[in-house]
Amino acid sequence: MFSIWEQEALLRFDVIIIGAGIIGLSAAIELAGRKPQLEIAVLERGPFSSGASTRNAGFACFGSLTEIVADIERIGAEGALAVIDARRAGLELLRQRVGDANLRYEPLGGYELLFPEQLPVLDRLDEINTLLEPMFGDRVFRRDDAAIARFGFNQRKVAALLFNPFEGQIHSGAMVAQLMRLAAERGVRIITGATVLSVDDGPETAAAHCQFGTDHTATLTANELIVCTNAFTPTLLPDVPIVPGRGQVLVTSPIPELTLRGAFHFDEGFYYFRNLGNRVLFGGGRNLAFQEEETHASALNHTIQTRLEELLRTVILPNQEFQIEHRWAGIMGFSSTKLPIVQRVGQRITVGFGCNGMGVALGSSIAQQVAELVMQG
Known part of the structure; x- marks a missing residue:
């Protein structure tokens, strides 16, 4: 009582x-x-x-080229632009309310890794930039293939790298x-x-x-x-x-002389990684098991975690020694x-x-x- x-x-x-x-x-x-x-x-x-x-990755982003192209195919250009504009406006509001210092915001830009089979998407680069330029006042995506070697990626697997200067990263906590x-x-x-x-x-x-x-x-x-x-x-x-979608994340041990800096995506945004100081935070892989990951349980998926480690060692950090020190999952919500x-x-x-x-x-x-x-x- x-x-x-x-x-x-x-x-x-x-x-x-x-x-x-x-x-x-x-x-x-x-x-x-x-x-x-x-x-x-x-x-x-x-x-x-x-x-x-x-429990997210701390990305201040609005969408990669392959994700935007996929969205246009699925919901049309008008719908895709509405999604991007909502994300852009939301990020501006968050930064105004909380402040960049309190967010620990780092304007390092966003990148997308393209593999050989994805190179045809570059034929849409000018089209997508033309669609986005009125919203951002400049071209959003540009090639920066020289950074593939600078960041230490596997040059036999990564065929192109796109840079977007309008994205950054934050500390979610x-x-x-x-x-x-x-x-x-x-x-x-x-x-x-x-x-x-x-x-x-x-x-x-x-x-x-x-x-x-x-x-x-x-x-x-x-x-x-x-x-x-x-x-x-x-x-x-x-x-x-609304449908739940579980996101898997891991974080490496500190890596001396880590060169990659920024917020990175590949495979239509289903994989994402960033530097966290001199560590690498890597998440995603939900597309490997869509139905299994439609859950409210914050448990780790062994298959996805194993795939994340494999991609870390073969694509993102080849020839680097590191351990996995943190793992977690967070539950996202998806509308149609x-x-x-x-x-x-x-x-x-x-x-x-x-x-x-x-x-x-x-x-x-x-x-x-x-x-x-x-x-x-």
């Missing part, structure tokens, strides 16, 4: 946000900035974000830490260890039924409830059309259009989801749309 003090001051809010990732924290900051008198609570089941916000600080400074209450079991929508209030630890439960109520759990949204709202979905799903419940593996780029703009929808009532 709860005291009257607890019921009136600790369990009742104007806005409850479920999920303390990029979207949830950014939505709280947006709402508190627009209406400071709002009592806002953010509920998180773990000690901090449990999805992909702190530092990003979420600063978002938590910004939310707290605005009076947002972040409640960790709160597993939301179910939600209810009603004409007067919305409710989040929570479990704390093994033997404590509580129902928190609010005028507005926002679900920002991305891939995990269907556990609370089964009709929401590759665009985020922000909508009301009841009288007092709003959802924002569908980062499609681009949470760093899209999370801030999704949060902005969520806040606008909630403020409209």
